[in-house]
Amino acid sequence: MSDKVRVGLIGCGNIGAGGHAPAYLSVSGVELVAACDILPGRAEAVARLTGATAYQDYREVLARPDVDAVDLCLPTDQHASVAIEALRAGKHVLCEKPIARTLAEADAMIAAAREAGRVLMVGHVRRFDHRYTAIREALRAGEVGRPVYLRRAERQWLPFPADVWYWRPEAGGGVILDIGVHIADLFRWYLEDEPISVYAVGRQVRRAAREANSFDHALMTFHFRNGAIGVAEASWAYQPNYGGALYAELDVVGTAGKVHYSDRDTNPLLIYDAEEGAILPRYFRFMSTTEYAFQAEIGHFVECVRTGRSPSISPEDARAALEMALAAQRSAETGKPVAFSLEEAP
Ligand SMILES: NC(=O)c1ccc[n+]([C@@H]2O[C@H](COP(=O)([O-])OP(=O)(O)OC[C@H]3O[C@@H](n4cnc5c(N)ncnc54)[C@H](O)[C@@H]3O)[C@@H](O)[C@H]2O)c1
Numbered sequence: 641m642s643d644k645v646r647v648g649l650i651g652c653g654n655i656g657a658g659g660h661a662p663a664y665l666s667v668s669g670v671e672l673v674a675a676c677d678i679l680p681g682r683a684e685a686v687a688r689l690t691g692a693t694a695y696q697d698y699r700e701v702l703a704r705p706d707v708d709a710v711d712l713c714l715p716t717d718q719h720a721s722v723a724i725e726a727l728r729a730g731k732h733v734l735c736e737k738p739i740a741r742t743l744a745e746a747d748a749m750i751a752a753a754r755e756a757g758r759v760l761m762v763g764h765v766r767r768f769d770h771r772y773t774a775i776r777e778a779l780r781a782g783e784v785g786r787p788v789y790l791r792r793a794e795r796q797w798l799p800f801p802a803d804v805w806y807w808r809p810e811a812g813g814g815v816i817l818d819i820g821v822h823i824a825d826l827f828r829w830y831l832e833d834e835p836i837s838v839y840a841v842g843r844q845v846r847r848a849a850r851e852a853n854s855f856d857h858a859l860m861t862f863h864f865r866n867g868a869i870g871v872a873e874a875s876w877a878y879q880p881n882y883g884g885a886l887y888a889e890l891d892v893v894g895t896a897g898k899v900h901y902s903d904r905d906t907n908p909l910l911i912y913d914a915e916e917g918a919i920l921p922r923y924f925r926f927m928s929t930t931e932y933a934f935q936a937e938i939g940h941f942v943e944c945v946r947t948g949r950s951p952s953i954s955p956e957d958a959r960a961a962l963e964m965a966l967a968a969q970r971s972a973e974t975g976k977p978v979a980f981s982l983e984e985a986p
Contacts (some may be wrong), residue, residue, distance in 0.1 A: 645942050648674035648701035648710045648731075649692070650722060652682040655736060656713030659765075663687045663934040670942045673837035674701045698722060702729040709759075709945055711938075712736060715805040716812050720745030723760065727752040732759040734941045738821040739958035741813060744967065746959045753955060759944045761951040762958035764825045768936035772826065774905045775892065775899050780828055782910075785896030790827055790870040794819045795887040798856065798876035802848035805875075816842060816969045817962075819874035824964035825957065827862060827870040830892060833871075835964055839980045842972030845877035860968045 649656055652675055664672040675686035676695040683694040695701050695947040701710065702725060709732035713723055720740040723733045733753070739762045753760035766772045779787055798806060798815075805811040812818055828834070842855030845853065849856035856876040863869055878887060892899040899914045944951050967978040 644671045646673045646708050648707045650676045651699045651713035652677040652686045659934045663938050667939045673888040717741045724748050724752040727756040730943045732945045736763045738962050750955045760955045761941050765933045769933035784894030787894045789893040791891040793873040793889040795875040795878040807852040809854040815874050816858045817965045820965035821961040823872045825961035833864045833866045837863045838968045839977040840968040846911045
């Protein structure tokens with residue numbers, strides 16, 4: 641390997657061009673040398689920004705011996721096939737969330753990484769975002785006691801027309817898979833525990849969702865082994881004029897206090913003590929941007945490639961988040977709670 645990790649970005653759409661590509665310009669020890677998209681204009685735009693070479697066929701990127709790693713920002717149903725091909729070609733893989741569309745695909749990716757002896761890291765970007773890492777540090781420090789109740793909302797107006805893959809359940813899994821994996825991973829990460837059951841309700845609000853027979857609004861209740869409950873709302877159907885195109889909220893209620901985060905409040909994050917009330921000011925720690933989170937995520941991946949360290953988010957963590965989201969999807973489809981394989985539902 642040269643002194644820099646050389647990466648090929650595959651998929652230069654929304655998150656590839658907007659989130660990952662600019663981050664490569666400010667992370668040290670890495671160079672984006674290839675940018676690939678089946679739509680040549682998209683690859684060329686990233687190439688102009690970063691100095692990478694543009695490609696239309698990802699196999700040409702995999703064939704380059706000087707490419708150490710690939711960064712997959714592809715539609716969800718293509719994660720597994722391209723990741724496995726890349727791992728077999730000896731490349732390390734950073735893959736956008738969800739790890740894959742199905743558990744069988746996730747298992748095949750994990751096995752391929754093990755056989756190839758290469759890093760497989762899934763981009764659960766919340767784990768690299770100041771706001772959410774700060775909350776995790778507060779929880780680990782016992783600032784609110786033992787977390788017993790989590791309430792999370794991620795609401796947005798999916799800005800894509802009906803013919804985009806996001807709306808097709810077989811490609812993206814609908815809102816429960818796409819946003820649900822973020823929430824599932826956050827719950828497991830904060831609670832440091834495994835779920836035992838989920839009950840979910842899904843709705844088809846927008847015309848695109850009804851036409852695709854896909855949920856674009858969902859409510860989910862996860863029960864954890866330690867007795868904690870996580871309640872979540874995930875939506876692609878919140879009109880921008882309902883209060884912003886992206887809207888995230890979080891409460892973590894513990895035995896000795898509460899963490900509250902909202903990206904709409906003036907003080908976006910407050911930590912409450914059960915006796916003292918709100919503790920201020922705290923938010924100077926939480927003024928992170930998504931841009932920073934992508935830099936931190938890519939920086940961590942590069943460090944793992946260079947040192948052989950295992951990523952702080954393991955592929956098994958990403959699989960567990962997928963399993964939770966798929967179980968929620970099954971619950972919403974059947975109208976019944978779904979128990980995880982570990983134990984019986986309560
Ligand atoms: N971490 C996050 O917060 C976050 C946010 C958005 C999306 N994502 C995830 O990122 C992935 C991509 O989402 P997106 O919004 O960027 O989608 P997108 O449709 O905007 O981008 C995907 C790109 O891949 C290209 N593409 C498709 N097949 C290809 C192939 N075989 N070879 C090369 N290019 C190909 C498309 O032309 C498109 O430009 C999804 O899995 C999504 O869940 C994560």
